[in-house]
């Protein structure tokens with residue numbers, strides 16, 4: 001089993017490849033699904049005709065559930081720097097006509113300004129170093145439409161004993177330690193996002209929803 005940098009990716013993020021990509025969904029089922037994916041999807045309220053980008057979409061589980069929830073009336077896009085994760089996502093979403101999956105990284109979004117109504121990202125911010133977290137939030141600000149929403153679900157400050165236990169187990173995984181210091185909220189404020197709300201699952205997974213200023 002391997003989890004190393006993908007050869008054709010220039011990101012310094014920790015990308016998921018090989019057997020870890022192939023069996024990612026099985027590993028994600030017991031904790032990832034109830035504490036991250038399902039509450040994340042519940043917060044996303046798309047209107048017909050709106051567009052959404054999932055940064056670090058991985059195996060496409062969030063997009064798959066959004067497709068089931070909103071049907072073909074919305075436009076769904078996912079990017080990931082792991083070709084192996086995208087292969088799983090492409091298979092899972094093979095019947096969905098309104099989903100586009102592309103190779104890409106959050107710190108360098110290949111979309112024009114003001115392209116999306118929503119940008120979402122789950123369990124990806126703890127996979128990237130601080131400079132990439134900052135750039136990804138800045139890029140999200142650029143490609144969101146005024147008033148658009150950014151939802152980031154990932155590790156954050158532990159809020160109770162179980163969360164602290166989990167945090168101490170995970171603090172050395174990829175780039176989790178910055179997340180545990182509430183860095184995502186700080187970067188959202190630094191980039192000028194407003195109306196930040198935060199809900200917590202399992203005492204450690206924060207779902208941070210923010211809005212781009214309308215000007």
Ligand SMILES: C[S@@+](CC[C@H](N)C(=O)[O-])C[C@H]1O[C@@H](n2cnc3c(N)ncnc32)[C@H](O)[C@@H]1O
Pocket residue numbers: 011012013014015016028037055056057058059060061062079080081082085104105106107121122123124127128132
């Ligand atoms: C733990 S997985 C989460 C996948 C999916 N979002 C989920 O909720 O199951 C982290 C993902 O981040 C991706 N990743 C790593 N560096 C990235 C970057 N710079 N930009 C976007 N995604 C990145 C990895 O390849 C991997 O698919």
